[in-house]
Amino acid sequence: MxxxxxxxxxxxxxxxxxxxxxxxxxxxxxxxxxxxxxxxxxxxxxxxxxxxxxxxxxxxxxxxxxxxxxxxxxxxxxxxxxxxxxxxxxxxxxxxxxxxxxxxxxxxxxxxxxxxxxxxxxxxxxxxxxxxxxxxxxxxxxxxxxxxxxxxxxxxxxxxxxxxxxxxxxxxxxxxxxxxxxxxxxxxxxxxxxxxxxxxxxxxPAALKPLRELVDGLTALNDVADALGFEAALPLEDGLDELMCAWVEADRFLDPAGTGTERGLSGADIYRLGERCGDRAACRLGAYLGRIKPMPPVNVTGRLTAGGARAQMEAVKADPPRLRAGASRDGLRMLVRTPDFLCAMNGAAGHGNAGDVRLFTDGLPLLNGGDGTFSVPLIGGLKQVEGACPCTLEAMDTRDMLSIDMTQAYPEACGLRSLQRTLVVSRDERSIRWVDAVALKLPEDIEFRFVCGVKPSVFATAVRFGRMRLTWEGGMDVSARALQDGRTLLSFRPVQAVSRGLYTFIFDWGE
Known part of the structure; x- marks a missing residue:
C-alpha cells in the first residue's frame, strides 16, 4: 500500500x-x-x-x-x-x-x-x-x-x-x-x-500495543501523511477502536499491553486522528481530554504542523460518548459499561494476560491486573505465554456476554485441552457471572487469581471489596496476599486437583 x-x-x-x-x-x-x-x-x-x-x-x-x-x-x-x-x-x-x-x-x-x-x-x-x-x-x-x-x-x-x-x-x-x-x-x-x-x-498480525506507543505511532503516520500529501488511505480505524474501547473516565485508559492504566494521552493527537477518519466520537474524546488536561501533540512533526487543530478542538463542547458495549475489530479489547460499573476484557497481548478482566466502580479499580500479575489462572504453577486469543462480545438488551478461548495462551506443559472464560454482565441484576470452563489431559492444580486494586475483606463464603460482593460455587481454598504496589492478590484453589469442570464466580453490586 x-x-x-x-x-x-x-x-x-x-x-x-x-x-x-x-x-x-x-x-x-x-x-x-x-x-x-x-x-x-x-x-x-x-x-x-x-x-x-x-x-x-x-x-x-x-x-x-x-x-x-x-x-x-x-x-x-x-x-x-x-x-x-x-x-x-x-x-x-x-x-x-x-x-x-x-x-x-x-x-x-x-x-x-x-x-x-x-x-x-x-x-x-x-x-x-x-x-x-x-x-x-x-x-x-x-x-x-x-x-x-x-x-x-x-x-x-x-x-x-x-x-x-x-x-x-x-x-x-x-x-x-x-x-x-x-x-x-x-x-x-x-x-x-x-x-x-x-x-x-x-x-x-493484530496484537495489542501499549496505548502510548499506539497513539504515538498512528499520529506520526497521520502527521507525515499530511506533510507529504499521501494519497493512500491510512489504516487508522482499528487503532481508534482500541482507544474508544480503552477509555474509562477523565484521562484514564485501560492499557493491558503497557502500564495497566494509562493517563496523560494527548487529546490533540486523538482529535486529529478522529478528524482524519471522520470519527466524531474520537473527536469528542480528544476535545474533552484537551479541556481537562491540555497537552500538545507528542511528535515533532505534529507539534510543528498541527497548530490549526487547536481552534477546532476548542469549538467542540460535547463530552465523549460513553460506550454501553464495544469491541475492537481485532477482538483484542472489549468493554461493557453499566450505570454501576465498567467491565473490560482483553485478548492476547503477548504479556501473559489473555482474558485478563478489569473492573471499575465509583472511579476505583476493583480488579486491576498489571506489572506481570493478572486475573488469569495458573495451571500447575505455570503462567501464560504468548498465543492468539481474540475475544468476542455479544451485546443484548439487558445483558452482555464477553468470552475468550484462552487455550492457546498456555504452554503445552500445562496439559491443557481447553480453557474458556465467559462473563455475563446483567444490567437488571447488577451483577457479573464469571465462568471458567477447564479441561485438562491429567488432573492438575489450578489457582484462579483476581488482582484487586482495593483491599478485599475475605469471609468464609464471600469476599467484599468496594461495593462489590464476590461469591463462588464449589469447594475452594481462598487466600489473599498483599503485593508490593498496594494491590492484593486474591487466590482461589479447588480443594482437589482438576481434570474438568466449570468454575463460577459471581460479582454482585450493592449499596
Missing part, C-alpha cells in the same frame, strides 16, 4: 522545491524549561545518565519552543542548540549504557528518530537564517546516524515493522529524508526501505 506512494513521492518531494507549511502548536504547553546548555564530560554522562538525559531533553525542548514561538528565532541560540545535538556521541536514549555507537550501525530508536526529525525541520523552517555550514552539518549528521544506516543495514527491526515504536521511527525517518534530501536519486534509495517497512508494519 505505502509502496504505491513511492513514484509519486519521488516526483513531488525528491528535490529542493518541497516546502511543507508549518502551523506550530503553541510553545507554552507540555515543554521543558528553557535553560542554558550544560556541558558534561563523557565520564559524568556515564556516571549520571539521569542528569545527562535531562540535559538532552531540555536542549530538544528549547529548540522546539523556538520553532513554535511567534517571535523571530534567535539564530545564534538556535546554532548553539544545533551544535549541542550534533555533538552528541549517540542520538538514541542510550538504554544500553554505552558511550559510543557501533561503527556503521548506530542505534536508531524513537529518541534518535525524533532528534533527526527535529533537526530536519529546524533546517527547513529557519532557511537562510542558518549558515550554510550549519545546514550541511545537520544534513550530514542525519544521513550518518539515520538514513544511511537504514539503507545499508537490513537488520534494524523497524525496517521489518517490528520493535518498540517502529511506526514512529519509520515516519520520522521518512519526514527527515523529505526535508533534507535534495537529490532525487538519493531520496529514492532512502525512502524505498522505509515505505516497505510501513507495509510490513501493517501486514503483521
Amino acid at each position: 505505502f509502496q504505491d506512494e513511492y513514484v509519486r513521492l519521488l516526483a513531488v518531494f525528491g528535490g529542493p522545491g518541497f516546502r511543507p507549511q508549518a502551523a506550530p502548536w503553541a510553545a507554552d504547553e507540555g515543554g521543558l524549561p528553557l535553560t542554558e546548555n550544560a556541558y558534561m564530560p563523557l565520564s559524568e554522562r556515564m556516571e549520571q545518565p539521569g542528569r545527562y538525559m535531562r540535559v538532552r531533553l531540555t536542549e530538544r525542548a528549547a529548540l522546539m519552543a523556538m520553532l513554535c514561538s511567534a517571535e523571530d528565532v534567535d539564530a545564534t541560540r538556535a546554532g548553539d542548540l544545533i551544535a549541542a545535538l550534533c555533538e552528541e556521541l549517540r542520538w538514541s536514549d542510550n538504554a544500553d549504557g554505552q558511550a559510543f555507537d557501533e561503527p556503521g550501525r548506530p542505534a536508531i530508536d524513537r529518541f534518535a528518530a525524533e532528534t533527526g526529525a527535529l533537526l530536519a525541520w529546524t533546517v527547513r523552517l529557519m532557511g537562510d537564517k542558518l549558515a550554510p555550514a550549519a545546514v550541511a552539518t545537520v544534513r550530514g549528521e542525519i544521513r550518518r546516524r539515520l538514513l544511511s544506516p537504514a539503507m545499508a543495514q537490513e537488520d534494524y527491526p523497524f525496517l521489518r515493522g517490528e520493535g518498540t515504536a517502529a511506526l514512529t521511527v519509520l515516519c520520522d525517518l521518512l519526514m527527515a529524508a523529505a526535508l533534507v534530501e535534495t537529490d532525487a536519486a538519493r531520496f529514492a534509495r532512502v525512502t524505498r526501505p522505509l515505505l516497505k517497512g510501513l507495509d510490513a508494519f501493517f501486514a503483521r
Whole structure:
C-alpha cells in the first residue's frame, strides 16, 4: 500500500522545491524549561545518565519552543542548540549504557528518530537564517546516524515493522529524508526501505500495543501523511477502536499491553486522528481530554504542523460518548459499561494476560491486573505465554456476554485441552457471572487469581471489596496476599486437583 506512494513521492518531494507549511502548536504547553546548555564530560554522562538525559531533553525542548514561538528565532541560540545535538556521541536514549555507537550501525530508536526529525525541520523552517555550514552539518549528521544506516543495514527491526515504536521511527525517518534530501536519486534509495517497512508494519498480525506507543505511532503516520500529501488511505480505524474501547473516565485508559492504566494521552493527537477518519466520537474524546488536561501533540512533526487543530478542538463542547458495549475489530479489547460499573476484557497481548478482566466502580479499580500479575489462572504453577486469543462480545438488551478461548495462551506443559472464560454482565441484576470452563489431559492444580486494586475483606463464603460482593460455587481454598504496589492478590484453589469442570464466580453490586 505505502509502496504505491513511492513514484509519486519521488516526483513531488525528491528535490529542493518541497516546502511543507508549518502551523506550530503553541510553545507554552507540555515543554521543558528553557535553560542554558550544560556541558558534561563523557565520564559524568556515564556516571549520571539521569542528569545527562535531562540535559538532552531540555536542549530538544528549547529548540522546539523556538520553532513554535511567534517571535523571530534567535539564530545564534538556535546554532548553539544545533551544535549541542550534533555533538552528541549517540542520538538514541542510550538504554544500553554505552558511550559510543557501533561503527556503521548506530542505534536508531524513537529518541534518535525524533532528534533527526527535529533537526530536519529546524533546517527547513529557519532557511537562510542558518549558515550554510550549519545546514550541511545537520544534513550530514542525519544521513550518518539515520538514513544511511537504514539503507545499508537490513537488520534494524523497524525496517521489518517490528520493535518498540517502529511506526514512529519509520515516519520520522521518512519526514527527515523529505526535508533534507535534495537529490532525487538519493531520496529514492532512502525512502524505498522505509515505505516497505510501513507495509510490513501493517501486514503483521493484530496484537495489542501499549496505548502510548499506539497513539504515538498512528499520529506520526497521520502527521507525515499530511506533510507529504499521501494519497493512500491510512489504516487508522482499528487503532481508534482500541482507544474508544480503552477509555474509562477523565484521562484514564485501560492499557493491558503497557502500564495497566494509562493517563496523560494527548487529546490533540486523538482529535486529529478522529478528524482524519471522520470519527466524531474520537473527536469528542480528544476535545474533552484537551479541556481537562491540555497537552500538545507528542511528535515533532505534529507539534510543528498541527497548530490549526487547536481552534477546532476548542469549538467542540460535547463530552465523549460513553460506550454501553464495544469491541475492537481485532477482538483484542472489549468493554461493557453499566450505570454501576465498567467491565473490560482483553485478548492476547503477548504479556501473559489473555482474558485478563478489569473492573471499575465509583472511579476505583476493583480488579486491576498489571506489572506481570493478572486475573488469569495458573495451571500447575505455570503462567501464560504468548498465543492468539481474540475475544468476542455479544451485546443484548439487558445483558452482555464477553468470552475468550484462552487455550492457546498456555504452554503445552500445562496439559491443557481447553480453557474458556465467559462473563455475563446483567444490567437488571447488577451483577457479573464469571465462568471458567477447564479441561485438562491429567488432573492438575489450578489457582484462579483476581488482582484487586482495593483491599478485599475475605469471609468464609464471600469476599467484599468496594461495593462489590464476590461469591463462588464449589469447594475452594481462598487466600489473599498483599503485593508490593498496594494491590492484593486474591487466590482461589479447588480443594482437589482438576481434570474438568466449570468454575463460577459471581460479582454482585450493592449499596
